[in-house]
Each structure stands twice: as C-alpha cells, then as structure tokens.
Amino acid sequence: MALIQVQSVSVAYGSPAKPVLNNIGLDIEAGEFICLLGRTGCGKSTLLRLILGSETPASGVVTVKGSPRQRPDPVCGYVPQKYSLFPDRTVLDNITFGPEVSEFNLLTRWSPRFYSRRREFRKEALQLMQRLGLRESDAGKYPDQLSGGMQQRVAIAQAFINKPRILLMDEAFSALDPGTRQGMQRLMKQLWRDTGITVVFVTHNTKEALALATRVVVLAKPAPDQGAGILMQFPVAQPCAEAEIGELTTRLESVFGGSEDLEDSLVPTA
C-alpha cells in the first residue's frame, strides 16, 4: 500500500461553491520526492494541506499509512514559505521546540527531568545545525536576525529533528534569491538521500521541480471556473542530466505557455 493515498478528492470553497480540486487521485510511495507543479491558484497548496490534515476534502479521502488524515500531527513535517519559525524563540529554541513539546506537556516541563533532556535536545539540535550549514553562533539569534535562506535552514532543522516519515514543503524556497535557492535545493536533495524521507514539495518553478523530484505531478485547471486535476505526471531520474532537464522543461513550458516560472505563465494550453 502506498504511504500517502489521495483518493477521488474534491475541494470547493465559498458559497456558491467554487471548485478548487476536482477528483484528484494520487499514490505516493515511501521514499519518493514528489514535486507538485502548477500555476498559482491551481490547488497545489490545498492538496498539500489535505495531506497535512489541516484541511478536509468535500469528497474523497486522504490517507497516510492507511489512516485518514484528520489533523496535523508529527507524522508529517511541514515547511511553509513563510512564518515557519516562532519569532519569540531563538534558533536553538525553535529547533528543540518539537522534541520538547512531544515529550513534555505544560506541567511536566517544570520537572527536573525536562532540564536534563533539554540539554540532550540542544546537543542534537547543534549537530543538526552544523549539518544544515548553520553556525553555532547563530544558535542564540532570533528569526528576524537571520536571512531568508538561513530561516528556511532552521525551519528544515526544526522539522527534521522530529524525524517525520513525510516532509511537506509549501513553496519553501520561493521567497529566496536564485543563488540561495539553488543552495537550498542541493541541501534538500542531500537530506532526502541521507534520510530516505518522503518529500512532497510544492513549487511553481519547473526547473526547481525537475532538479529535485523523482516524480513531477502537474496540476492545472481545465477552465478558470473548474477545479484542478492532475494534468500529467512523470518520473524524473535523479540526478537528472542537464539535457533531460532541458527537454522536460521545454515540454512543460510548451504546456504552460513558455515560462520557467509558472507564476508568470498563461493558462495551460493542454
């Protein structure tokens, strides 16, 4: 059985109901790196939130390990585009937040055991920071003292320390400059290889999707007033050769009207 199963899922918002997703079916196996690709507003993030459990479908069902998703839980790690970090916590406290709340509730966090465990969490967090290219001197900084790229590294560390089975990333690198973005893509790929985690990555950038994914799932609306469906999906051999990236990019761009970034592109011609 696939790790994540999206079965005949439809979502509509508002009254009268405006369809967002229409009859989506998708199976994601453990260890896959899926990129959900599509134009802004085509329902990529909605599909991600369904897997996350923060939204429920109007019809159909989303399951993870065979259980229907009801609410966000530690099975899925989450890295959004912004507001990933808690502004009132330092980098170190942001990273150790997960283990701390998982093990200690509001009352038990005042026990002596909490403090000894916290030392262990901090040690682990510092190791993870180093692995993600963050300096130890950044540990005491607050999120607003970090660059966008560093903030996302911390957000990834925050998610990874809890060792989730699945990592859901919602346009996590979209707000970064091209250089930082490429660096983050390399880092993400390395982490995925090292840990074997299942990643679902939402993006509207075709090159980014092809650089990261083992499978690209393209979502599109057949018409503006209709819900999005899966327009196409295809596997990508990783590492993907330059020539193959070029060929697939051309194929995708022909569908979306000739732009690498689908945010700028026209309605799909397919």
Add this chain to the structure above:
Amino acid sequence: MAAGSFLMHAKPGRFSSTMLSWILFATGIGLYFYTAQARHHENPDDRVTPTLAQMVKGITEAAVKPAEDDEPLADNAPLTQRLLASMLWKDTKATARRFVYSLALLVPAVLLGLHMGLFPYAGAFFLRFVLFFDKIVALSLLPILFIAFGIDELSKIMLIVIGVAPTIILDTFNLSRGVPGEQLVKAFTLGARDFDVAYRVVMKQILPRVLNSLRLNLKAVMLFLFAGEMIASTEGLAYRISLLRRHMAMDVIIPYVLWVALLLFVVDLSMRLLNRKLHPWFHEA
C-alpha cells in the same frame, strides 16, 4: 532655521528634539505661574490658583500629616512613621490596592480572549456577548453595581473590570487570531497539543502586544477607579480630590493630580521596560 525645517524629511538633532519636547511643559508652567501671580496681586487670598509656595506647603503637609479624620500623631513621631501615617500615603495605598486588584482581575480577561481566538466553540459561545457587553457604558452600571455589591471595594473593582475587560478580551481575541495559521499547523506537526499551541506558541507571541494593550488601557482603569472612589469611598486619591474640592483646596488638589499622573507614568514606564526585558525579540511598530 532653514526653510525646509518643518517638512517631513526633516531630521531634528538630539538637542533640538529635547528642547522642542519641553517647550509645551515650560509654556504651561509659565502661564500658570503668571496667572497665579496676577490673581494674587489682585486678591492675596485667592484659592483658585495657588502659588508654588502654597502648593509645596500643601503637599508637604499631606505627605507628613495624617488626614483630618485620622488620629493625630505625636509631635516627636519619627519621619518614617509620619510618612506612613500621612494622608498622601494612605490615599496612594488605597488607590494602588484597588488598581492592582483590578489589573490582576484582567488576567482572566486575557485568557478568555486567547481561548476565544483559538478554540472556535469558545469563540462562538462568548464573542457576541462580549461584543454587546463592550457597548454598555460602564459608568451607567455604577448604580446597579452599588446595589448589587454594596458600596465597598468590590463594586469599585467590578466597575473597572466591567469597563476595561471587554476591550482587553477583544484585543487578545484579535491578537490570537492574528497569529499566522502556518505557525499553529507547524506546532501541531512538531507534536504540540492544543494547550501547548495556545500557551507555548500563541500566548508567548502575543504577550508583548497584550501588555501594550494593558498599558494603553491604564488610563481607562484609572478613570473608572476615580469614578468609583469619587462616588463612594472613604480613602483614595480620587476620594481626597473630591473631598478637597468642597474646600477649594487647590494647593493640595493640583499636587495630587500631578502625583496621580506621575504614578501612572511610572507604571506605564515600568510595564514598557518589563516588556522590553521579557521580550527582546519584540519590536514595536
């Protein structure tokens, strides 16, 4: 002064800023004493605008002598005993006690606002009622409070709580709702439970703004406190001001008013410094 000095892009220096900020104070003080001088020149017994010497004498007596209705002290009583038995200290203590009780009773208001903002059923249950309650003019409830709770401390404290709590509840409610949904979802994915999210994520983030909201409502708290004290009380700063008004004792009333302003300023400053100390990550807009 250059032609563009008053334009939006002007950058007053440190000295100019300091000087400018004191001009209105100096003008007010100057105008007062000029008026006082002129009135005393016309009528040496004028009680409306006491001179500086009269005010110093009035407040000094208030600070070292008991009130008229209290037991007088022995002439050789030590200064500490005099200060602690003085009218000013007794009134300040009474008002401060009510003020602190009222602030403490606003803590549940903050918690209610937090829960209303985060737990939809709590929001649905309380919001409409609090919105309605917020529109009731608290002072109009004063007679009802006096009938229901008597004219003791409770009615005065309830007046403050009823007057200010809805604002604090709604402020906290809005602040809780303002925390990005991504943060709540992220916390859940990190293993947090509902109350962890409420108290370890949202409460911690909104606390500096809640403290600011309390700071902005300090004046309202004092307003209701003064209203209660002026109507039914036997001690307190407002009670004293109201009592002295009957004797036209402006030489004590004016220092009392300044004393209240100073106390409020100190409380506000302390809360601001505490906020900065507790929340170094918070930058006020």
